Amino acid sequence: MAKPTKIREDSPALAVQTPPEAPPAVNKLAPAAEWVDQRSGIGKVIKGALRKIFPDHWSFLLGEIALYSFIILLLTGVFLTLWFKPSMGEVEYSGSYELMRNIPMSEAFASTLNISFDVRGGLLMRQIHHWAAMLFVAAMTIHMLRVFFTGAFRKPRELNWIIGVGLLSIGLIEGFAGYSLPDDLLSGTGLRFVDGSIRSIPIIGTWVEFFVFGGEFPGELIIPRLYMVHILLVPGLLLGLISAHMALLVYHKHTQWPGPGRTQKNVVGYPLFPVYAAKAGGFFFIVFGVTTLMGALMQINPVWLYGPYNPSQVTAGSQPDWYMGFVEGAIRIMPNWEWHLGSTTWSWNIFIPFVGLMGLLFTGLALYPFIEAWVTGDKSEHHLLDRPRNAPNRTAFGVACMTCYGMFWAAGGNDIIATQFHVSLNDVTYFMRVAVFVAPVIAFIVTKRICLSLQRRDAETVLHGSPTGVIVRSPDGGYTEAHTPVSQGEAYTLTRHPQWTPVESGGRVRQRLSRWFAHGQIAKPTAEDIEAASHHAHPISPVDAAADETASIGSGKDAE
Amino acid sequence: MSERKPLRRRRGTRAFVLAATLGLLAVVYAGFAPATRSLAENTEQITQGKDLFATNCASCHGLGGEGLAEEGVPALTNVGAAAVEFQVSTGRMPAPNTVSQPVPRENTFTADEVAAMAAYVASLGTGPGIPNEDQYLPSGLTAEEIAEGGELFRTNCSACHNFKGSGGALPNGVTAPNLQETSPQHVWEAMRTGPGQMPVFASGAIPDADVKKIVAYLEQVNAQPSAGFNLGGLGPVSEGLWAWIAGIGVLVLFAIWITTKGARA
Numbered sequence: 001m002a003k004p005t006k007i008r009e010d011s012p013a014l015a016v017q018t019p020p021e022a023p024p025a026v027n028k029l030a031p032a033a034e035w036v037d038q039r040s041g042i043g044k045v046i047k048g049a050l051r052k053i054f055p056d057h058w059s060f061l062l063g064e065i066a067l068y069s070f071i072i073l074l075l076t077g078v079f080l081t082l083w084f085k086p087s088m089g090e091v092e093y094s095g096s097y098e099l100m101r102n103i104p105m106s107e108a109f110a111s112t113l114n115i116s117f118d119v120r121g122g123l124l125m126r127q128i129h130h131w132a133a134m135l136f137v138a139a140m141t142i143h144m145l146r147v148f149f150t151g152a153f154r155k156p157r158e159l160n161w162i163i164g165v166g167l168l169s170i171g172l173i174e175g176f177a178g179y180s181l182p183d184d185l186l187s188g189t190g191l192r193f194v195d196g197s198i199r200s201i202p203i204i205g206t207w208v209e210f211f212v213f214g215g216e217f218p219g220e221l222i223i224p225r226l227y228m229v230h231i232l233l234v235p236g237l238l239l240g241l242i243s244a245h246m247a248l249l250v251y252h253k254h255t256q257w258p259g260p261g262r263t264q265k266n267v268v269g270y271p272l273f274p275v276y277a278a279k280a281g282g283f284f285f286i287v288f289g290v291t292t293l294m295g296a297l298m299q300i301n302p303v304w305l306y307g308p309y310n311p312s313q314v315t316a317g318s319q320p321d322w323y324m325g326f327v328e329g330a331i332r333i334m335p336n337w338e339w340h341l342g343s344t345t346w347s348w349n350i351f352i353p354f355v356g357l358m359g360l361l362f363t364g365l366a367l368y369p370f371i372e373a374w375v376t377g378d379k380s381e382h383h384l385l386d387r388p389r390n391a392p393n394r395t396a397f398g399v400a401c402m403t404c405y406g407m408f409w410a411a412g413g414n415d416i417i418a419t420q421f422h423v424s425l426n427d428v429t430y431f432m433r434v435a436v437f438v439a440p441v442i443a444f445i446v447t448k449r450i451c452l453s454l455q456r457r458d459a460e461t462v463l464h465g466s467p468t469g470v471i472v473r474s475p476d477g478g479y480t481e482a483h484t485p486v487s488q489g490e491a492y493t494l495t496r497h498p499q500w501t502p503v504e505s506g507g508r509v510r511q512r513l514s515r516w517f518a519h520g521q522i523a524k525p526t527a528e529d530i531e532a533a534s535h536h537a538h539p540i541s542p543v544d545a546a547a548d549e550t551a552s553i554g555s556g557k558d559a560e
Numbered sequence: 561m562s563e564r565k566p567l568r569r570r571r572g573t574r575a576f577v578l579a580a581t582l583g584l585l586a587v588v589y590a591g592f593a594p595a596t597r598s599l600a601e602n603t604e605q606i607t608q609g610k611d612l613f614a615t616n617c618a619s620c621h622g623l624g625g626e627g628l629a630e631e632g633v634p635a636l637t638n639v640g641a642a643a644v645e646f647q648v649s650t651g652r653m654p655a656p657n658t659v660s661q662p663v664p665r666e667n668t669f670t671a672d673e674v675a676a677m678a679a680y681v682a683s684l685g686t687g688p689g690i691p692n693e694d695q696y697l698p699s700g701l702t703a704e705e706i707a708e709g710g711e712l713f714r715t716n717c718s719a720c721h722n723f724k725g726s727g728g729a730l731p732n733g734v735t736a737p738n739l740q741e742t743s744p745q746h747v748w749e750a751m752r753t754g755p756g757q758m759p760v761f762a763s764g765a766i767p768d769a770d771v772k773k774i775v776a777y778l779e780q781v782n783a784q785p786s787a788g789f790n791l792g793g794l795g796p797v798s799e800g801l802w803a804w805i806a807g808i809g810v811l812v813l814f815a816i817w818i819t820t821k822g823a824r825a
Contacts, residue, residue, distance in 0.1 A: 061815035065808070099710055099780060101703040116787075123787055134803035135811070142808060185714065185723065186795070279818050286814045294807060299787040300799050305724050307714050315718040315795075316728025316736065322800025413797040415729035420794075424733030 054276045055256035055269035059146045061283060065139035067246075068287040069132045070238065076129040077231065083119050085111040086181065086227030088220045097304055105183075105308030108223045112182040112303050128295030133175050135291060137323040140168050148368075148398050151386035152255045155379065158369040160248040165365045167241050170234055172323050177230035179301075179321055183223055186301070188309025189318045191222065193328075200350035218311065258384045258496040260489040265383075319412060329411030330357045333432045357408070364401075375513045377503035389458070390497040392451035393517045399447040400440035407436040448520070455522035458494045461486055462525045463533035485534070495524050602679070609680030612673055616654050625684050631658045639753060640687020641678035646749035648674050661734045661756060688752040695768045696748035698776035706780060709773030716761065717774070724781050726793045730757055740782045744775040 037043035087107040093100045097117045115122035153161040180187045195217045199205040214221035253267050262268050270276050330353030339346035388395040411432040418425040465483035500518035620633045627635030647653035651665035722728045725739030754760035791798040
């Protein structure tokens with residue numbers, strides 16, 4: 001469980017919100033610092049910032065992975081722009097990679113080969129950049145899942161949640177633009193995929209296609225345009241949104257796990273300086289190191305094997321990077337529904353899985369905090385996190401959505417599944433068509449049962465203590481496991497969560513949803529329950545407990 | 561009477577000219593025909609092949625190689641020796657059943673036995689013969705020609721066999737095999753005979769010179785070092801899997817490590 005990290009009692013690093021008056025600084029830099037402070041008043045800001053408290057838990061570092069990957073992307077990306085030529089002008093390759101000798105290709109692809117084979121460190125930089133991009137979106141995704149399952153999106157953080165959804169969605173666009181830039185066979189195939197998806201938009205599809213590509217696919221404009229999107233427009237948006245995301249984080253203060261001494265009004269943890277600066281700074285180097293190792297040891301996107309883009313070619317195993325895999329999968333398993341009205345074609349087979357699914361995902365994500373608040377009628381502020389088990393319906397719903405996403409995702413690799421596991425491509429496809437609907441339902445039921453079982457165990461632990469692993473035999477031959485009572489702090493942590501109460505107001509739909517959301521939770525032990533249970537508990541000597549029980553039955557004390 | 565003599569003489573001349581022409585043709589034919597085996601040897605090989613065929617192939621393909629259309633078993637009357645050499649020496653034939661795709665297994669026949677079956681099947685009709693080494697073995701190709709082989713490979717082969725010949729999926733449980741271990745001769749034979757769902761790439765479409773370029777490209781592209789572990793050479797699916805396992809997985813372990821450490825004064 002989410003136990004608060006132990007902090008040594010004698011640690012001077014323990015959070016002290018009001019530091020004692022510091023003695024006058026004897027420092028060579030002091031006059032300079034004073035000069036700046038007197039003119040900008042920055043000292044007060046820095047002092048506040050340096051003492052900013054962050055709670056310690058591994059799951060709070062997932063967003064940092066995304067932030068650090070983004071920094072790595074900026075650094076390696078700048079390196080790559082020094083040599084990359086965003087042009088679709090045709091050249092004959094004359095670089096040092098023999099197997100492309102004299103092959104006609106775009107300048108974009110030729111310069112990507114040049115970076116890979118003739119620029120010192122270029123291939124490493126390309127591979128780090130690509131791995132960092134995969135990690136960037138992956139880290140944003142698990143960070144979002146953490147926020148979802150702990151209820152950290154609730155008031156007052158709904159806006160920051162929406163900014164996060166925005167970051168994730170334009171992160172996908174950024175990744176896709178980068179995937180398309182080298183103009184190799186795979187990226188061209190991906191562009192063709194998007195081209196077809198744009199065309200599937202009813203009425204305006206063809207017009208939008210011509211607008212985006214500057215005429216027929218592929219034209220000569222798309223690479224320069226995507227280059228602008230990839231290195232200027234979207235990174236600018238990302239930077240702005242990340243700044244807003246972190247400004248709101250500082251303003252709201254970080255959420256924390258419930259525990260003794262942790263309230264809705266304080267934050268228990270380490271201050272930014274020196275502890276968190278060291279931890280987070282160190283973590284940056286770890287992220288950079290892991291990404292560099294991946295770039296050095298694991299081949300990614302070997303463009304020289306794919307060859308230059310040629311619309312007459314396609315290769316088996318043409319897939320997007322993982323974060324677009326769910327759309328790829330949806331299109332692969334979608335039945336071939338198409339209307340022909342007059343001279344028009346309505347390609348629902350492409351439009352529903354592409355525009356429909358992505359729209360559903362991101363709209364649903366953005367609206368979820370408001371939908372849940374409407375269902376629960378909860379208008380209060382939350383700075384303490386929910387343990388996922390204590391919000392069983394939310395947790396089960398989240399796992400169901402993850403399962404649905406996972407099924408679409410796996411469907412995007414249906415050919416790889418077929419060849420690697422020696423099954424029929426058709427069978428995988430038919431299975432996935434059913435699984436995207438059925439698997440989430442199963443996941444919901446299973447997750448909810450697990451959550452409720454964990455709630456029961458928590459209640460059990462509060463009432464009867466933790467099992468000790470010591471098996472005791474009683475004089476009459478029975479075996480029992482001795483339990484040791486939990487500390488008051490732990491009991492508090494296990495019982496702090498509020499019980500869900502359905503709303504009484506609002507329309508029928510809202511009331512029914514609200515009752516459903518609150519349904520099935522395990523009532524947490526009341527003070528009387530704990531009192532009654534502690535009366536029974538004789539952890540050291542179960543024999544006494546048995547005797548006591550006999551006595552109480554005899555005296556009829558517990559009879560109701 | 562006086563007219564008969566010239567007639568007779570003419571007849572004699574005609575017979576002579578006919579005989580001389582035939583003789584000359586026979587000499588010319590003998591000079592040009594590939595006479596590596598005598599007729600008797602060929603007959604003997606075909607007879608041996610027919611016996612082997614009857615034992616190993618006829619239960620599905622029929623004694624005369626007529627096939628069984630309703631079971632999807634192809635007729636072998638016009639497939640040529642190359643098809644037999646490819647199917648048998650890669651171990652695809654004899655297949656264990658007529659339902660699933662024949663997959664490469666260990667070939668238990670000797671080279672002579674394969675040649676005998678090939679000769680028998682070739683005698684049933686027409687079709688490409690077993691190629692000589694100079695038809696498929698690349699040698700003396702320039703870098704440009706090998707690079708052109710890459711373009712030919714990506715245009716004609718990679719849609720099913722993947723960008724470096726790692727193989728791929730086809731409908732209904734059929735797969736396009738991995739080509740990285742396939743011998744040049746078998747590449748040639750597969751292209752000319754179109755085994756399974758593979759189309760025939762006849763010499764009119766892709767001449768032997770281009771087959772050599774493709775073979776050379778495949779050999780070189782698979783001999784070159786990859787930029788780190790190639791993760792199966794399967795493209796973005798395996799890359800995504802590794803990003804999550806080796807990337808996010810390892811970083812989460814580090815995050816746990818960092819936050820379990822308290823601060824020491």
